[in-house]
Amino acid sequence: MPVETYNRYSRWLHWLIAGLIIFMIILGWRLEDEDAGRFARFQLHKSIGITILFLSFIRLGLRFAYKAPPEVDGPKWQMAAAKAVHWGFYVAMIGLPLTGWAMVSASPMAIKTVLYGIMPWPHLPVPASEQAHDAWEAAHGILAKLITYVLIPLHIGAALKHHVIDKDNTITRMVPGLTPKPLLNWRWIIPAATVGIAIISGALIFGGAKPETPPTSEAVTADVAPVEGIASSSEASEMVSAVAASEVSSLSVTAPAVTKWTVDKAKTRLDFVTSFQGGNIRGRFSDYSADIRFDPVALDTSSIKVVINLNSVSTDDAERDNTLKSDSFFNVASHPKATFEAKSFTKISETRFVAKGKLTLHGQTKSFDLPFNLKITESGVKKVANVTAQADLDRLGFGVGSGDWASTDQIPADVKLDFTLSASAVK
Template sequence: MHAPSSNRYTVVAILLHWAIAGLILFMIWLGWNMDDNEARFQLHKSIGIAILFLSVARVLWRWRNPPPPLPDDMTPWEKRLSHGVHVAFYALMIGLPLLGWLLVSTSSFQISTVLFGTVSWPHLPFTEGLKGGVVHDVTEFLHSKGAWVLIVLLGLHVAGAIKHEFAAEEGVFKRMIPGLFGRPHSPPPAQGYAIAFGGAVLLFAIIAAVPLMKSSPSAPASPGTTGTVPADEGNWAIDPAASEITFTGTYQKKPFSGTFGRWDASVLFDAEDLDSSAIEVEVYPGSASTGTKLYDDTIQGGEWFDTNSFPAVKVSLINIAASADGGYTAEASMLVKDQAINVPFDFNLTIEGDTATFDGRTTLSRKALNLGQQSDPGGDWVDDSVEVTVKGSATRKE
């Protein structure tokens, strides 16, 4: 049974109406003022998804709580026009966010989406082979033109409400005013809370869970066993609590830094026999933490480390030699996404008894490692050079 008819909307319908209206007006402004601004672009996507699910809730609420009938003194063509505008509004409130989602999913840039800096949001699952193609171009056209249609409909909606409010006929604007102002009668009793909001929240939760289900594979049970130095042949044990691997770079001319939370190492080192010394490290990029979720998600993405397909970066320190300044030089042979690259690596090592402390650094090129080369090949957003620093301590094995 539906709720009985009334000449006012329910309180929930009123709140949803004004919340969505406010977000749409802000989105119109944001769409014109977000070029080359990553924070506003992410906010645009976040608000778009919010409008999508608020609109789903509003459609379900409308189904369970039909709106009041239009005034009897409205002409038939006015009623048809009003009905058509409302139908088009609902179609656009749901269709435009879906088009935006498809637009981001098919973009060759593949920029991660993090809703309000908190919730990772997946790309649409069927778009893997559609990046940067005709589907993207058509979607971009529809999304852009649809926004203009929405603006026109908004103007018609407001004009119609003002016309009926100040004409001789019974006004309709007061039906959507919250509070006591202009309220001739109480709103009808409401029903369908669980269907409207429970359905929207459940749908949101299912989609938001997708990135969690696609988390990177677990690290090997026995660390350090995939390189040339098996774990049981190393003569030094790294203290993970006192050691770290960090990275620093520049994004939009602002520095950023992060830490890899998970990595394994096997060390065979003898200062008297450097030719036989070798160090194997496996770093898990999926554990990278920068303090900004958007960056963390982007690092794991397909055009960056692609952690779903390649959970580990393998590094072998070879050709270790003593340097003139009392430190050591080495060659870091890296395997990133099945692509090999060698870079110089300098480090200092101090051994006192059975305890060693170390620190070292190298500079990596994103281009050489094929990281972020679809969206930012020229380093316009993220600088091509990224510095990696290691430091910590180790204990000699008995």
């Protein structure tokens, strides 16, 4: 006896793959949005693509293992078109993940893939070059347009035509019990929910808010004179030169004892801002030590030493964090810490200073000037210092980013440092 519907495994796989494909289309439209979730969206896009690849092979196997319902009677050209669309779906469902996989594998950037942040996934053995990457990207784009703008509209349109106009059993083979009348049959929940959930989740997952300055930083900077732009180390040097003579003359020979400060880590953030493929990335370091002895009226005896554990880097993406810790960037196995030490300071204004020191990073030590704003408040016997510091750091000058990552096409050379510090005077 001929079967009237597809087997239950094929039916569930049909709607699961359909939902994932629609989700991927919506997610794909958001891949170029320049926000904090862009890197995570790319990783999820790759993970689901590989999932669709395996599910498609299973679906194809079930197609041969189980008898399919007989074809619906109709003009020969419609039957030929239906077969072409169905096999076109198989080509796209298998070809899209494969070309995407090949595109990632051919990229000179050699970005690792970890499926769902858990399972490392190997690259295909394809040549790695810009030309090869672009060729695979073009093929991937053609298949994406084919399934989005040709196959899906034809498939949905034909199914509705059979159900509403022809009133045959085409759709019921995938949704058993769904009859042409009444049209608002409760079994429409399956396709409607599949499409609705896929569209909403694809549009909202890893939402696109751009990285913002943390609230603690805003609270601090509200009372501190703002830094006019992000000052680079060279700009800080120019400011130092401009005021050096007057600063030296203002130093008192009998300067008072310098104040020692204890950092409040709950209100302190050591952040950096960069971008990857045009999308902003804000990271931070959570583990550090600070020895701060500073007084605005005793600059000649003031000093700062901050030691950062680079292994504590976090950008809210585990795979990206592991890449930063690898030998391609910080190489924490050989250079686990970064150190900034300054014993020379220049006063620019009542609230603005420049720390002239040495920065050790990635095994290299170089001069580095750090401009900062300072606001000291006193309440009774308690004295609190609020500091904001911003500067540009040339990562390539310290050898951070080797091999393909030394290119500035994807990641700029300048990384913006954005520090917010709160400290109490030690009695």
